[in-house]
Each structure stands twice: as C-alpha cells, then as structure tokens.
Amino acid sequence: MDEQQKKNNNRVPFDEDNYTHNIHKQNERSLDRRSFMKLMVGAAGVFAVSTLPWGTIAARELTGLRSKQYEAxxxxxxxxxxxxxxxxxxxxxxxxxxxxxxxxxxxxxxxxxxxxxxxxxxxxxxxxxxxxxxxxxxxxxxxxxxxxxxxxxxxxxxxxxxxxxxxxxxxxxxxxxx
Known part of the structure; x- marks a missing residue:
C-alpha cells in the first residue's frame, strides 16, 4: 500500500465527528428520553383509565354493596x-x-x-x-x-x-x- 491509501484508510469520509455524525439526520432520533417518558406516562394513564370499570365491579363485590340472589x-x-x-x-x-x-x-x-x-x-x-x-x-x-x-x-x-x-x-x- 502506498502512503496515500494508508492516510485515506484512517480518515472519516466526511467532515463530521464519528460519534455524532448521525444525531442531526432526519428522524434519526425522533424518540429521545423525554418523548419516551411521555409515551410511558400516557400508556400508564390509558391502562389506569381502562381498568376503572373492573375496579368498581370488584369493589362493589368485595364491599357487599350488591347482594347476590340465589335460587332455592x-x-x-x-x-x-x-x-x-x-x-x-x-x-x-x-x-x-x-x-x-x-x-x-x-x-x-x-x-x-x-x-x-x-x-x-x-x-x-x-x-x-x-x-x-x-x-x-x-x-x-x-x-x-x-x-x-x-x-x-x-x-x-x-x-x-x-x-x-x-x-x-x-x-x-x-x-x-x-
């Protein structure tokens, strides 16, 4: 290998730092930490709201607010x-x-x-x-x-x-x- 090829092999092919060259690309980092936390809090809220009907049924059953009727x-x-x-x-x-x-x-x-x-x-x-x-x-x-x-x-x-x-x-x- 000649001197020019050795020099080109150790060089980044573009002018950006090797560790951060992908940060500014379009949609590359659309889900950052803040977005991820918003997504998790939203999912937990949806889960909590969706379980409310079952929670009220269970609470009524356990507290005896509705007495069951059985056939003789x-x-x-x-x-x-x-x-x-x-x-x-x-x-x-x-x-x-x-x-x-x-x-x-x-x-x-x-x-x-x-x-x-x-x-x-x-x-x-x-x-x-x-x-x-x-x-x-x-x-x-x-x-x-x-x-x-x-x-x-x-x-x-x-x-x-x-x-x-x-x-x-x-x-x-x-x-x-x-």
Missing part, C-alpha cells in the same frame, strides 16, 4: 339425614361443593366445603364433631364455620337453609363478616 334448591329429605351425619351437595352452582350436617333433631348447618386456605375439600368428622381439611390440618367449628386450628384464617361460607314440606332447602350464601 332442595338439598335432601329430612328423613334421609340422621342426627350426626352429613351429606354433600352442590350449591349455589352445580360445581360448588357444599356440606350439610345434621346436628340435632331440628338443627342443621351447611357450609361450602372448600377450605378458605387453599380450597382443599373439607370433611365432616362425626367422631370428633368438627370439620377437617386434610391438606394442612385445618379444623373448622361446626356451629360457626370459624377456623379453630391450622392455617385457615377465614370462616367457611355458610349456606342459608330452610325446612319446608319434610325437606331441607338451600336459599342463599351468607357473606363474610370479616
């Missing part, structure tokens, strides 16, 4: 459940498992039988007189549905019952007080 459903004939026994039934929907327990001659309690800790099924122990969750050794009081042992912190949702024409009917689900 026959659980069992009174003669089919002996004192101290329990039967499983579906209420309020066909996939919602519940447990009816006959405590006395005219005393019945029913709860949704999904543990309030991790939704494991809850079973009635006639010998111990309590409802048990075998997954994490949760224990619930049969009179109130409140947890008495284990990791559950909330009571089981109680199902409202009524007796009519020799049968027991489920008429609703009580909301949590806590």
């Amino acid at each position: 459903a026959k659980v069992a004939d009174i003669s089919a459940v002996k004192v101290g026994d329990a039967i499983e039934f579906a209420y309020p929907g066909e996939h919602d498992s519940a447990l009816l327990i006959r405590l006395g001659e005219n005393e019945y309690k029913a709860y949704q039988n999904a543990c309030t800790h991790l939704k494991c099924p809850v079973y009635w122990s006639k010998e111990q007189g309590e409802m048990l969750c075998p997954c994490h050794h949760g224990v619930f009081d049969v009179k109130t549905g409140a947890p008495t042992a284990g990791p559950p912190r909330r009571p089981l949702p109680e199902i409202v019952l009524k007796q009519e024409q020799g049968a027991i009917f489920a008429t609703g689900v009580k909301r949590y007080d806590t």
Whole structure:
C-alpha cells in the first residue's frame, strides 16, 4: 500500500465527528428520553383509565354493596339425614361443593366445603364433631364455620337453609363478616 491509501484508510469520509455524525439526520432520533417518558406516562394513564370499570365491579363485590340472589334448591329429605351425619351437595352452582350436617333433631348447618386456605375439600368428622381439611390440618367449628386450628384464617361460607314440606332447602350464601 502506498502512503496515500494508508492516510485515506484512517480518515472519516466526511467532515463530521464519528460519534455524532448521525444525531442531526432526519428522524434519526425522533424518540429521545423525554418523548419516551411521555409515551410511558400516557400508556400508564390509558391502562389506569381502562381498568376503572373492573375496579368498581370488584369493589362493589368485595364491599357487599350488591347482594347476590340465589335460587332455592332442595338439598335432601329430612328423613334421609340422621342426627350426626352429613351429606354433600352442590350449591349455589352445580360445581360448588357444599356440606350439610345434621346436628340435632331440628338443627342443621351447611357450609361450602372448600377450605378458605387453599380450597382443599373439607370433611365432616362425626367422631370428633368438627370439620377437617386434610391438606394442612385445618379444623373448622361446626356451629360457626370459624377456623379453630391450622392455617385457615377465614370462616367457611355458610349456606342459608330452610325446612319446608319434610325437606331441607338451600336459599342463599351468607357473606363474610370479616
């Protein structure tokens, strides 16, 4: 290589600094830091506004401003459940498992039988007189549905019952007080 070629190989082919030669080109830097931040704040605002309807629905549901109405459903004939026994039934929907327990001659309690800790099924122990969750050794009081042992912190949702024409009917689900 001759001396002229060596000199041209180490030279920038135009009169600008090599690090800043592209800054002033048309539309090269249309999204700078300030524009990017404006875009992000705008996107966050659109997201916040778009979630407002779902937030109000969730708030109404959680605060109990709108009470749900359930249809009455026959659980069992009174003669089919002996004192101290329990039967499983579906209420309020066909996939919602519940447990009816006959405590006395005219005393019945029913709860949704999904543990309030991790939704494991809850079973009635006639010998111990309590409802048990075998997954994490949760224990619930049969009179109130409140947890008495284990990791559950909330009571089981109680199902409202009524007796009519020799049968027991489920008429609703009580909301949590806590």
